[in-house]
Amino acid sequence: xxxxxxxxxxxxxxxxxxxxxxxxxxxxxxxxxxxxxxxxxxxxxxxxxxxxxxxxxxxxxxxxxxxxxxxxxxxxxxxxxxxxxxxxxxxxxxxxxxxxxxxxxxxxxxxxxxxxxxxxxxxx
Numbered sequence: 001x002x003x004x005x006x007x008x009x010x011x012x013x014x015x016x017x018x019x020x021x022x023x024x025x026x027x028x029x030x031x032x033x034x035x036x037x038x039x040x041x042x043x044x045x046x047x048x049x050x051x052x053x054x055x056x057x058x059x060x061x062x063x064x065x066x067x068x069x070x071x072x073x074x075x076x077x078x079x080x081x082x083x084x085x086x087x088x089x090x091x092x093x094x095x096x097x098x099x100x101x102x103x104x105x106x107x108x109x110x111x112x113x114x115x116x117x118x119x120x121x122x123x124x
Contacts, residue, residue, distance in 0.1 A: 001115060001123070002028055003040045007067040010045035016096045017043050023091035024068065031083040032076060053104075065102045066092070074109035081107055 004024055008017075021041055028034040053065050068088065085105055092098040115123035 001038060001073060001117065002034060003071040005069045006041065006043045008043065008045060009051050009063055010047050019096035020066065020092065023095065024088055027084055027087035027091050031087050032072065032080055059101050062102055064098060065104060066098055068103065068105045069108065071108040071110055074111050
């Protein structure tokens with residue numbers, strides 16, 4: 001039950017944004033065994049004044065940087081997360097053509113008791 005928030009600079013066409021959704025969803029299905037239809041994702045676009053980044057850690061980022069924050073159940077292993085990072089980079093490189101240097105991913109672990117997916121009911 002991942003919850004995905006994506007942030008990028010404003011101005012990319014709808015097809016570009018949809019390709020990002022599709023790539024991340026596919027990567028999660030392949031590496032985290034996310035069920036079909038489990039797509040809870042948002043994209044937020046920012047103008048230049050509200051989108052900041054640096055070249056820390058020796059990574060030469062550009063204005064095409066994509067921030068990806070994924071909240072998942074705290075049952076995922078380090079190996080699954082590493083595989084997810086790699087697969088997202090591969091798929092976003094294929095379509096819509098995001099450079100690996102422009103992919104910044106953060107995973108947040110959360111216990112199932114912290115989720116309600118509808119009807120006000122706790123998931124756990």
